[in-house]
Amino acid sequence: MPAYTPLTDEHLAFLRSCLSPDRVSTSAADRDLHARDQSFHAVRPPDVIVWPETTEEVSNVLRYANRQRIPVTPWGAGSSLEGNPIAVNGGIMLDFARMNRIVSVRAEDFQVDVQPGITRIELNKALARYGLFFTPEPGADATIGGMIANNAAGVKTIKYGATKDNVLRLEVVQASGAIIRVGTRARKDSSGYDLLHLFVGSEGTLGVITEATLKLAPIPADFSAVLAAFESVEQAIQSVVDIVGAGLEPSALEFVDKETVEALNRDKSMSFVVAPTVIMEFIGASDTEGLQMALEICKENGATNFAAAVGREERNKLWEVRHHTYESLVRLHPGFAQKIMDVAVPISRYPEIVLFADEVLAQHNLLGYKFGHAGDGNLHINIIHDPTDPEQLDRVERANGIIVERAIALEGTATGEHGVGIGKRRFIIQQHGPALDVMRQIKGLLDPNCILNPGKIFLDADDMTDVSSDRA
Ligand SMILES: Cc1cc2nc3c(=O)[nH]c(=O)nc-3n(C[C@H](O)[C@H](O)[C@H](O)COP(=O)(O)OP(=O)(O)OC[C@H]3O[C@@H](n4cnc5c(N)ncnc54)[C@H](O)[C@@H]3O)c2cc1C
Numbered sequence: 001m002p003a004y005t006p007l008t009d010e011h012l013a014f015l016r017s018c019l020s021p022d023r024v025s026t027s028a029a030d031r032d033l034h035a036r037d038q039s040f041h042a043v044r045p046p047d048v049i050v051w052p053e054t055t056e057e058v059s060n061v062l063r064y065a066n067r068q069r070i071p072v073t074p075w076g077a078g079s080s081l082e083g084n085p086i087a088v089n090g091g092i093m094l095d096f097a098r099m100n101r102i103v104s105v106r107a108e109d110f111q112v113d114v115q116p117g118i119t120r121i122e123l124n125k126a127l128a129r130y131g132l133f134f135t136p137e138p139g140a141d142a143t144i145g146g147m148i149a150n151n152a153a154g155v156k157t158i159k160y161g162a163t164k165d166n167v168l169r170l171e172v173v174q175a176s177g178a179i180i181r182v183g184t185r186a187r188k189d190s191s192g193y194d195l196l197h198l199f200v201g202s203e204g205t206l207g208v209i210t211e212a213t214l215k216l217a218p219i220p221a222d223f224s225a226v227l228a229a230f231e232s233v234e235q236a237i238q239s240v241v242d243i244v245g246a247g248l249e250p251s252a253l254e255f256v257d258k259e260t261v262e263a264l265n266r267d268k269s270m271s272f273v274v275a276p277t278v279i280m281e282f283i284g285a286s287d288t289e290g291l292q293m294a295l296e297i298c299k300e301n302g303a304t305n306f307a308a309a310v311g312r313e314e315r316n317k318l319w320e321v322r323h324h325t326y327e328s329l330v331r332l333h334p335g336f337a338q339k340i341m342d343v344a345v346p347i348s349r350y351p352e353i354v355l356f357a358d359e360v361l362a363q364h365n366l367l368g369y370k371f372g373h374a375g376d377g378n379l380h381i382n383i384i385h386d387p388t389d390p391e392q393l394d395r396v397e398r399a400n401g402i403i404v405e406r407a408i409a410l411e412g413t414a415t416g417e418h419g420v421g422i423g424k425r426r427f428i429i430q431q432h433g434p435a436l437d438v439m440r441q442i443k444g445l446l447d448p449n450c451i452l453n454p455g456k457i458f459l460d461a462d463d464m465t466d467v468s469s470d471r472a
Pocket residue numbers: 037038073074075076077078079080081084085096116137138139140141142143144145146147148149150151152153154155203204205207208209210326327417418453
């Protein structure tokens with residue numbers, strides 16, 4: 001690990017002169033608010049939080065921190081699930097809450113330019129008057145900067161792609177303080193190395209995003225959402241594989257296990273049939289044929305019950321219930337925590353990973369709620385546990401490790417959308433092999449003093465020793 005300079009009064013005086021005193025805080029309350037994300041990783045407050053308002057301010061802070069060897073960690077909404085924005089080495093935290101403007105809506109090009117601190121929900125509220133929306137939809141109300149840095153995705157990814165597919169151009173401040181623009185407003189670009197996508201998903205470790213041009217889609221006029229209930233998990237997930245295999249184009253294709261359906265019924269006073277369920281949505285009257293074919297596929301696979309949420313209101317209610325699964329589980333298991341797992345596999349291996357996860361949870365005597373963006377081969381498991389019991393935590397970690405390693409062995413990934421952060425570092429060694437060395441070289445080139453969000457994505461030599469003793 002590189003040697004960092006502890007923060008001094010002189011550093012603080014510089015930051016206060018560079019921004020303004022009211023936008024620099026070392027208060028215990030502010031440090032505590034920025035000490036953790038939504039994961040269980042060790043809490044670590046930054047030494048100071050700053051709230052920049054312009055790209056130039058970000059540039060000045062980075063240039064100074066780079067010279068002084070002070071770590072800098074960007075912060076969006078802190079909704080990550082793998083410790084991605086935790087300032088594990090302390091230092092300066094850049095909170096983008098005050099860089100949250102829509103710079104320009106270019107409705108005729110289906111594009112918007114935004115600052116990174118605007119949240120997805122705020123942005124989509126403002127875009128509604130143009131009949132447009134930014135399509136990636138993670139469960140939390142994340143900021144655009146955090147979504148780009150984690151390459152977030154969600155229920156609509158099967159139709160519209162992940163965040164990486166919906167970003168056209170970025171303004172990035174490098175560790176040195178240099179400001180660059182990568183990408184273009186054109187929808188196609190083959191002009192050299194694809195630096196745009198190097199920064200997307202880099203979790204604040206290669207550069208700091210200060211502006212983004214995003215691709216937008218028209219808000220669909222109408223939808224047809226249907227829930228299909230099955231007798232077995234196998235039937236439900238085989239239907240997902242068959243719907244994708246038939247070339248149909250749902251705008252969402254989600255799997256929810258029967259335990260999750262039961263939990264949502266209890267918490268939200270709903271009356272869904274308690275069974276392994278597939279939620280599918282098709283856009284517009286024009287795709288009724290697609291929906292009919294999907295229903296046929298479900299029937300052939302043994303679906304026993306269908307429930308339709310046809311109108312916009314019913315459909316919105318359905319997604320609201322699904323999006324609040326985490327909160328419902330919090331209420332249903334007071335005093336317990338959830339480890340939110342995220343793996344993805346090729347669609348043909350989806351049944352295998354879901355059934356394997358069931359076995360592993362049973363072997364480890366753990367209660368896990370399974371659901372996910374099945375159409376993308378993405379599985380989430382919320383494992384309920386007592387966070388104060390080390391033996392339970394150990395069982396959760398072991399089960400998590402076994403499932404993640406199987407996903408990689410099935411030619412999938414350790415993380416479909418939550419990023420590597422702290423939690424997935426040891427697994428990407430297995431996933432990427434020698435390609436991880438190339439990533440290290442890129443990191444070394446763009447951030448030679450390793451000031452940008454250190455401790456993420458790559459394991460240090462010390463941590464590697466921990467992993468080998470873990471596995472022994
Ligand atoms: C209940 C719940 C459900 C969720 N569901 C989903 C889901 O369905 N899909 C999904 O993808 N995720 C999901 N997430 C995870 C999380 O919401 C996403 O990873 C989101 O993208 C994080 O955004 P944020 O604004 O909270 O960023 P933060 O957590 O604050 O930061 C995320 C990363 O981005 C970096 N960063 C932030 N701003 C910048 C910037 N301007 N420049 C460079 N780097 C920056 C940070 O350093 C950090 O590494 C869920 C989380 C919760 C709590």
